[in-house]
Amino acid sequence: MNFPLIINLAVALAVCFALYRMQAAQLSFSTRVFTGMGVGVLLGGAIQALYGATSPEVAATGPYLNIVGSGYVKLLQMIIMPLIMVSIISAIIKLKDATALGKISVMTIGTLMATTMVAALIGVLMAKLFSLTAVGLTSSAAELARGTYLQGKLPDANAISLPSMILSFIPANPFLDMTGARKTSTIAVVLFSIFVGVSATGVAVKKPEIFDAFANFVKVAHAIVMRMVTLVLRLTPYGVFALMTQVVSESSIADILKLISFVAASYSALLLMFCVHLVLIAAVGLNPRRYVQKIFPVLAFAFTSRSSAGAIPMSVHTQTGRLGTPEGIANFAASFGATIGQNGCAGIYPAMLAVMIAPTVGIDPFTLPFIAQLVGVITIGSVGVAGVGGGATFAALIVLSAMNLPVALAGLLISIEPLIDMGRTALNVSGSITAGTITSRLMGQTDMAVFNNPAEVELDSEQLVS
Incomplete structure (x- = not known):
C-alpha cells in the first residue's frame, strides 16, 4: 500500500470519525448529511487537484471509498423488498375502504405520468434555449465504444412494447421478484403485496381469529423491518460522504x-422541473419552503448515489415521518416512482437528447x-424504466429508436x-415524493400536524419506529 493511498484513507477515516462525533453530539440528520456531502466535495476536489482524475492514486483510493459508498447503497437495496411488502400489506389491512x-x-401513477410529460416539454425548451446540437461534435475512442455498445442494446429496446411491459409487472414467481x-x-x-393484503381482508369476515393472527404477524414484521431501516439510515452521512468524494x-x-x-x-431543466413540483405542492395547500426543508436529506442521498431504487426506504421514511403521508401511499409513490414516470431519467434526458441528435x-x-x-413516446416509454444507474440510457434508447434517430450519437455524452x-436521480425521487404528497393531500389523508411541525424529526431516530 503506497503512501498517498494511506494518507487519503487516513483523511477519509478522520472525516467518518468526525461524522460519528456529530451524531453522538445529537446534531440534526440534515446537518450531518449536508456536512458529509460538503466535505466529500472538498476532499474529492483536493484528491483530484493533487493527483489528477486518472492517476493511479485516485484509482487505488476509489475501491476503498466504494466499500462505504456502494456498501451503504447495497444495504438500502437489501431492505427495499421487505419494506415494500410489510408496509403495503399493513396499510391494506388497516384500510376501511378497499376502493381507496x-x-x-x-x-x-397519473401524477407521475403527467409530470413526466411536462418534464419532456421542459427538456425540449432548454435544448432550444441553449441551442444544443450534436452536429459537429467529434467522437473519442471511449465515445465511439459507448456508441457501439448502445447500438448493440438497440434490439432490447425495440423489443419493448407497452403491453409487454404491463404484463411484466405481473409476478409469475413472486419469490424470484423478491430477489x-x-x-x-x-x-x-x-402487486403481490396488494394481492396478499386484499386476500387477508377477505379472510377477516369469515375467519376473524386467523385474520387477527396474521395481522399480529404483519405488525411484528413491520416493527422489525422499520428497525432495520432506521439502522441503515444512520449510515447515510457516511455513505453520502464516500459517494461524493469518489465522484x-x-x-x-x-x-x-x-x-x-x-x-x-440539463441542470437548468432539472431546476425548472423541480420548481414545477413546488408549484404543485403549493397548489394543494402545502408550504413549499417547509416541504423542501423536509425532503432535503433524501434528495442529497439520491444526488450522490444515483439510485432511484436505493432511495425508496429513505423516501418512505421522509414521507411518513416528515410530510405526514400515510405509509401505504408513501410506499406506493416511492415504489411506482422508482420505475414509472421518472421525470429526470425518462423525461428531460431523452427529450434533450432527441432534440440534440x-x-x-x-x-x-x-x-x-x-x-x-x-x-407521446417519452410518456409511454417512461413506463418500466429501471430505477438504477443506467435507467436513463435505456429510456434514451427507447425514445431514439422509436423516433428513428441514430442511437450511437448518445455515446458522445459518456x-x-x-x-x-446525479441531478436526474434527485429529480426522479423528488417526482415520486411529489406524487405521494399530492395523492395523500387530495385524499384528505395528510397528517398536517406532522407536516407543519417545525421541529425536525430525525430519519435515523427511534421516533419513526412503531
Missing part, C-alpha cells in the same frame, strides 16, 4: 468543460409534429454522464 386502493394507484431479478421486480412485489475525485474537468452547454442546459439526420426538432410525437445522472 384504486384511487391511490390512479392518482399516484430483484427483473427490472420490474419492484412493481411486481407491490468528484474521478470527474474530468476537461470533459465537463467540453460539454458545458449540455451540463448547463435530430439535426444530424436533417430533422427540425422544433416542429409541432416532432414535439408531439416525442412527448464523459459527463455521471455528473448529469
Whole structure:
C-alpha cells in the first residue's frame, strides 16, 4: 500500500470519525448529511487537484471509498423488498375502504405520468434555449465504444412494447421478484403485496381469529423491518460522504468543460422541473419552503448515489415521518416512482437528447409534429424504466429508436454522464415524493400536524419506529 493511498484513507477515516462525533453530539440528520456531502466535495476536489482524475492514486483510493459508498447503497437495496411488502400489506389491512386502493394507484401513477410529460416539454425548451446540437461534435475512442455498445442494446429496446411491459409487472414467481431479478421486480412485489393484503381482508369476515393472527404477524414484521431501516439510515452521512468524494475525485474537468452547454442546459431543466413540483405542492395547500426543508436529506442521498431504487426506504421514511403521508401511499409513490414516470431519467434526458441528435439526420426538432410525437413516446416509454444507474440510457434508447434517430450519437455524452445522472436521480425521487404528497393531500389523508411541525424529526431516530 503506497503512501498517498494511506494518507487519503487516513483523511477519509478522520472525516467518518468526525461524522460519528456529530451524531453522538445529537446534531440534526440534515446537518450531518449536508456536512458529509460538503466535505466529500472538498476532499474529492483536493484528491483530484493533487493527483489528477486518472492517476493511479485516485484509482487505488476509489475501491476503498466504494466499500462505504456502494456498501451503504447495497444495504438500502437489501431492505427495499421487505419494506415494500410489510408496509403495503399493513396499510391494506388497516384500510376501511378497499376502493381507496384504486384511487391511490390512479392518482399516484397519473401524477407521475403527467409530470413526466411536462418534464419532456421542459427538456425540449432548454435544448432550444441553449441551442444544443450534436452536429459537429467529434467522437473519442471511449465515445465511439459507448456508441457501439448502445447500438448493440438497440434490439432490447425495440423489443419493448407497452403491453409487454404491463404484463411484466405481473409476478409469475413472486419469490424470484423478491430477489430483484427483473427490472420490474419492484412493481411486481407491490402487486403481490396488494394481492396478499386484499386476500387477508377477505379472510377477516369469515375467519376473524386467523385474520387477527396474521395481522399480529404483519405488525411484528413491520416493527422489525422499520428497525432495520432506521439502522441503515444512520449510515447515510457516511455513505453520502464516500459517494461524493469518489465522484468528484474521478470527474474530468476537461470533459465537463467540453460539454458545458449540455451540463448547463440539463441542470437548468432539472431546476425548472423541480420548481414545477413546488408549484404543485403549493397548489394543494402545502408550504413549499417547509416541504423542501423536509425532503432535503433524501434528495442529497439520491444526488450522490444515483439510485432511484436505493432511495425508496429513505423516501418512505421522509414521507411518513416528515410530510405526514400515510405509509401505504408513501410506499406506493416511492415504489411506482422508482420505475414509472421518472421525470429526470425518462423525461428531460431523452427529450434533450432527441432534440440534440435530430439535426444530424436533417430533422427540425422544433416542429409541432416532432414535439408531439416525442412527448407521446417519452410518456409511454417512461413506463418500466429501471430505477438504477443506467435507467436513463435505456429510456434514451427507447425514445431514439422509436423516433428513428441514430442511437450511437448518445455515446458522445459518456464523459459527463455521471455528473448529469446525479441531478436526474434527485429529480426522479423528488417526482415520486411529489406524487405521494399530492395523492395523500387530495385524499384528505395528510397528517398536517406532522407536516407543519417545525421541529425536525430525525430519519435515523427511534421516533419513526412503531
